[in-house]
Amino acid sequence: MGRRGRGVFHCGYHSEKSYGAASYLIVQPEGNILVDRDDVADHKKWSERLSCDRILHAKEVEFSTADVEVKLEGSGPWSLGDDIELIHTPGHTAGSVCLLYKSGKVLFTGDHLGMDESGSLSIMETYNWYSVPMQLNSVRMLLELDFEWILPGHGRKVGFADMEDKNSALEAFLAASRT
Structure with missing residues (x-):
């Protein structure tokens, strides 16, 4: 990923148990973070x-995840040090959370936002389990964040030239979604 996204590695294994979801490793001096986007x-x-420790929003906890060590409550944001922020992005599910790696300018979006097969931004509406309007509002919140890469749970990474390019793409996606 070049300078942007430095210290981020795609783990490369896509288990059927997680519906083929991608996992990533953030390597940093304070401690590494494994980003696994399907619980x-x-x-x-x-x-x-x-x-x-595993971190999961409390609204996502179910029988198979009841013993996670950290359960996020409320609407955040939450910090994991100076460089990592967790952002509550409800819509796909009630407890969807994105992870922003600030110095790498990377947003890990899980199932919240990605790229579809045609190369367009997508919220994968077919797989929305909670609220499409709420998910679109959560996408709108991303306009405030400084990132140049989207690393989704499924599909290809999305790169932008800069924040202006990112915001133009998000605004175009949101405008098309209103129709």
């Missing part, structure tokens, strides 16, 4: 193997 895969095994 149905082997999160517990990874947590035990790497001796790390």
